[in-house]
Every structure is written in structure tokens, then in C-alpha cells.
Amino acid sequence: MKFAQRILAVNPSMTLAIDATARELKARGEDVIGFGAGEPDFDTPDHIKQAAIEALNKNDTHYTPVGGTPALKNAIIHKLKSEQGLEYSQDQILVSCGAKHTFYNLAQVLWEPGDEVIIPAPYWVSFPEMVGLSGAKAVIVPGLEPNDFKMTPDQLRSAITPKTRAVLINSPSNPTGSAYTRSELEALAECALKHRLLILSDEIYDKIVFDGFEHVSIASISKEVQDNCVVINGASKGYAMTGWRIGYMAGNADIIKQATKFQGQSTSNPCSISQAATIAALMGPQEPVRRMVEEFQRRRDFIVQGLSNIPGVTCYKPVGAFYAFPNFSALYGKSWSGGKIQGSLDFADFLLKEAKIALVPGIAFGADENARMSFAASVETIQKGVDRIAKAVHSLTD
Numbered sequence: 266m267k268f269a270q271r272i273l274a275v276n277p278s279m280t281l282a283i284d285a286t287a288r289e290l291k292a293r294g295e296d297v298i299g300f301g302a303g304e305p306d307f308d309t310p311d312h313i314k315q316a317a318i319e320a321l322n323k324n325d326t327h328y329t330p331v332g333g334t335p336a337l338k339n340a341i342i343h344k345l346k347s348e349q350g351l352e353y354s355q356d357q358i359l360v361s362c363g364a365k366h367t368f369y370n371l372a373q374v375l376w377e378p379g380d381e382v383i384i385p386a387p388y389w390v391s392f393p394e395m396v397g398l399s400g401a402k403a404v405i406v407p408g409l410e411p412n413d414f415k416m417t418p419d420q421l422r423s424a425i426t427p428k429t430r431a432v433l434i435n436s437p438s439n440p441t442g443s444a445y446t447r448s449e450l451e452a453l454a455e456c457a458l459k460h461r462l463l464i465l466s467d468e469i470y471d472k473i474v475f476d477g478f479e480h481v482s483i484a485s486i487s488k489e490v491q492d493n494c495v496v497i498n499g500a501s502k503g504y505a506m507t508g509w510r511i512g513y514m515a516g517n518a519d520i521i522k523q524a525t526k527f528q529g530q531s532t533s534n535p536c537s538i539s540q541a542a543t544i545a546a547l548m549g550p551q552e553p554v555r556r557m558v559e560e561f562q563r564r565r566d567f568i569v570q571g572l573s574n575i576p577g578v579t580c581y582k583p584v585g586a587f588y589a590f591p592n593f594s595a596l597y598g599k600s601w602s603g604g605k606i607q608g609s610l611d612f613a614d615f616l617l618k619e620a621k622i623a624l625v626p627g628i629a630f631g632a633d634e635n636a637r638m639s640f641a642a643s644v645e646t647i648q649k650g651v652d653r654i655a656k657a658v659h660s661l662t663d
């Protein structure tokens with residue numbers, strides 16, 4: 266079979282693959298502990314599920330407007346105003362089938378071969394692939410661990426060429442859990458505006474922040490920044506609604522118009538029932554979210570402490586999201602029965618075989634010294650996992 270070059274150039278999602286391997290091993294009866302999951306382990310709150318049931322009973326089962334129902338767009342406008350202080354109108358919102366779909370739509374309408382898009386590393390695995398699918402080139406800027414993996418304005422400036430069209434900001438970040446402060450965002454925005462770059466701000470983890478950290482949307486810095494920014498968000502992470510597939514963008518009406526046209530000829534509207542449920546999520550009580558975040562914070566403290574206690578392992582303390590991103594590079598060069606560990610792929614393979622631990626090698630995110638461990642797992646599971654890692658690491662030889 267002949268396939269298009271477009272798809273042959275795409276790498277499959279390593280996070281999804283590792284999750285699938287862990288599930289498969291478990292199904293075969295192996296006692297594997299999976300830290301690969303990219304989703305909350307909580308159930309969708311009841312009042313949201315109830316809204317979906319009501320939508321079904323009211324026969325809300327037909328096509329909706331392509332870009333989302335006016336009622337959901339209003340709920341999104343309300344959320345962005347009350348939580349980020351941003352004002353938008355209906356023609357500045359597009360609802361899609363998940364924030365991944367939102368970014369895909371943007372890539373398809375904004376870029377083509379010859380364009381460059383700046384992506385700070387460590388990055389979410391799908392960003393470079395979706396930029397690649399548009400024909401544009403992903404330019405990777407490596408955020409350094411001593412700077413909490415964050416891109417500096419100087420790094421941004423050095424990556425800009427006459428071909429650069431946009432820069433991506435993902436705060437809080439998947440996979441590192443680090444997040445930009447207002448003043449850091451101000452400096453990045455100033456640089457982006459000066460070079461006429463569009464800013465894409467993925468804020469899917471805006472609600473999952475710890476120790477009172479204030480999430481700031483880069484779009485809220487000034488009207489000028491807002492006009493040059495597309496905010497991306499969705500229901501998946503904050504409301505434990507990954508399966509419902511609702512994401513959205515807010516930005517310049519011309520971009521929304523083209524992206525809506527693209528969606529109208531590809532996927533059409535997102536699921537009508539999920540849209541009704543998302544209104545309940547955005548407008549209803551936020552208490553379930555607070556409880557979930559509290560529990561994530563407890564687990565974060567636990568996993569960071571546990572990992573840091575293992576000789577040869579260091580672990581940045583994330584301020585948001587639900588991932589730890591420990592650094593295992595001091596163990597590279599050591600050996601086990603399977604050979605010498607040369608990088609994060611080898612290390613993940615070693616842990617899967619020796620300790621029955623599934624985690625995602627950092628190389629998938631453009632950071633080979635680290636690995637991602639989701640703490641969307643109970644404290645007992647985390648404890649067991651950390652103990653196994655400690656034991657396996659202890660068995661390594663020079």
C-alpha cells in the first residue's frame with residue numbers, strides 16, 4: 266500500500282504507546298504499575314454527568330452549529346472573563362473535539378511549508394507532530410532544568426528568524442509541571458510582539474496549580490497581547506473529562522472564522538451531549554475541582570519526596586499539572602543484565618523489565634535526562650512504585 270508522505274513522517278504518540286503497553290501487561294496478569302497516564306484518575310463530577318443525562322433525555326442529539334452551541338460559547342466567555350479577566354465575543358470562540366483538535370485546527374489554518382513555529386522543550390509530544398503535519402518546521406527551544414525548564418526571553422529571541430510565525434506557551438506545562446509567572450510572561454510577550462509572532466497559549470492545566478500559585482494567561486497582559494494571542498483550553502484535565510472530547514480556542518475573529526470553516530469541512534461540531542455537560546462544568550460548582558487539586562498536591566509532595574530520596578535521582582517540584590519529571594541522568598552509564606543504560610529510552614526499558622514500572626522516557630518530550638511520571642495514581646500506588654524504583658536503581662552496577 267502506498268501512503269502519503271504526510272503520515273509517514275509522523276511519530277506515533279509515545280505516551281499513548283506506553284500506556285497501552287502497561288495495560289497489555291496488566292491484562293496478561295503482570296503486576297505492572299503504570300505512571301504513563303496523561304489523564305486524571307478521578308471520575309467526572311456527578312452534576313456534570315447529570316447535565317449530560319438531561320441533554321440526552323431532551324433529545325439534544327442532533328448536529329449543533331459547527332463551532333459549538335451559543336450557550337456553551339457563552340459559558341466559555343464567562344469562564345475566560347471571571348477567571349482570566351479576558352473579554353471575548355461569540356465570534357471569537359471555536360469549540361472542538363478536545364484541545365488537541367483545537368491545536369490541530371490552528372496548525373492547519375495558520376501554517377504551511379516555509380513557516381517556522383517555536384516550541385519550548387520539554388514539550389507535549391503532539392505539538393511538534395501537529396506543526397509537522399501542517400508542513401511547517403517546529404523550532405525547538407530547550408528549557409533548562411535550573412531555570413525550571415522555562416524558556417527565557419533571550420532564548421526566544423535567538424530562535425526567531427524571518428520565517429517564524431508563532432510561539433507556543435504551555436503553562437502549566439505537560440510534562441514538567443512548571444509554570445510561568447506574570448513577569449516572565451510579560452518579557453516573553455514583549456519579545457513576541459516586537460517580532461510580530463502569534464502567541465498560542467495552551468492553558469489546559471490552568472486549574473491544576475499548587476501552593477496558591479496564581480495561573481496567569483499571557484493574553485491577559487494587555488489588549489495588544491490578547492489581540493495577538495490564541496488561548497487554548499478544554500474540559501479534559503480540570504474537570505476530569507478526557508473522554509468527552511471538548512476543547513476550545515479564543516482569539517482573533519478572522520482566525521476563528523477560518524478555523525471554523527476548516528472544522529466544518531472535516532469533523533463538524535463536537536458531540537452535542539458533551540457540549541451540554543461542559544456548560545455544567547464551567548457554570549456549576551467548582552468544589553469538585555478544588556478537592557481534586559488538593560489530592561494532586563498531596564500526591565505531588567509524596568512523589569517528589571520519594572524520588573528525591575533515591576541516590577542518583579533528583580526531582581523538580583512541579584507547581585501545576587499532575588506530572589513529576591525526575592532527572593535520572595546521574596544513573597546513565599550504569600549497567601544491568603539488559604546492558605548499559607545510555608539514555609531515557611534505556612532507562613524506561615530497564616524499569617519496565619526490572620521493576621515492572623511504566624513511565625515515559627523524557628526523550629519523547631525532547632528532554633533525554635528525565636522521565637515523566639504521572640501522579641494521577643493513589644498515594645499507595647506511588648509509594649509502591651517509588652520503592653520498586655529505589656530497589657531497581659540500587660541493583661545497578663558501574
Ligand SMILES: *Cc1c(COP(=O)(O)O)cnc(C)c1O
Pocket residue numbers: 303362363364365366389435438439467469499500501502507510511512
Ligand atoms: C492533555 C493535553 C491537551 C489536550 O487534551 P484534550 O483531551 O485533547 O483536550 C492539550 N495540551 C496539553 C499540554 C495536554 O497535556
